Amino acid sequence: MTQTQFRYCGLNVALKTLTGKWKPMILFHLFRTEEIRFNELWRIIPKVSKKVLLQQLGQMEEDGLLIREERKGFPPEVYYRISEKGRALGSVLAQLEAWANTYAPQQVQQVFDSEKHVPSFD
Amino acid sequence: MTQTQFRYCGLNVALKTLTGKWKPMILFHLFRTEEIRFNELWRIIPKVSKKVLLQQLGQMEEDGLLIREERKGFPPEVYYRISEKGRALGSVLAQLEAWANTYAPQQVQQVFDSEKHVPSFD
DNA sequence: TATCCGGGTTACCTTTTGGTGACCTTCTTG
């Protein structure tokens, strides 16, 4: 019986799917754009290598967090969008965000600052 | 203005403090025991090396998730317990756990099974 | 035909993370 507590097995699984240097940022963009093309994402995310971005998107697809759609065409167009399973994480991610802002504001600020030199999304 | 959405900076920070092979398990035990001694934890957690356990506890202390108390005495006694900041994560962790159980039950089961050969906590 | 563009792979290297075993320290007990 799992009272109000958690067990660590699911937590382990959940964290494994969220762990990866660029995944929070990818999720952020998926949550705000409905669908996004690979190169678009690549331009928007500052300094990822193509390989690693591809690789993290690949893992997230495997884990079912996002859906990859390849529309056949002239130049290839590949769209990524959040899945149901991914969207279900929304409120939890927002709470993690809130937690960090409350209990570790200076570190959050540091992350923010360290990305200031970047082509600023509007 | 951050609508119902999250930004990724805090999320990044939060995930960084939670990432580590044994941290979910450590948190699990901290949440259920009020306080726990190092060797006790070491015996209970199956196959961590002393060094790595120490190291993850160290990071968690730095990050303020737990409190390390060294009671002077005959054989040294070091107690670890969850902090306020750590406890504030409780409900979020439970939600992550629930998410995994709902959307990835088979993987959760795998993690569970892979730890079955272990001296079973009662 | 030569080139470009979007998406993707590969070979290779560096950094980070986790693991092993030996060793230290202080006090206690046989």
Next chain:
DNA sequence: CAAGAAGGTCACCAAAAGGTAACCCGGATA
């Protein structure tokens, strides 16, 4: 005095994660 706890460090190694640059494919266009 020898040996044993508890908590911890150190040198060393292995695996995983991330990064760089070059290259591939197919269609479009100069």
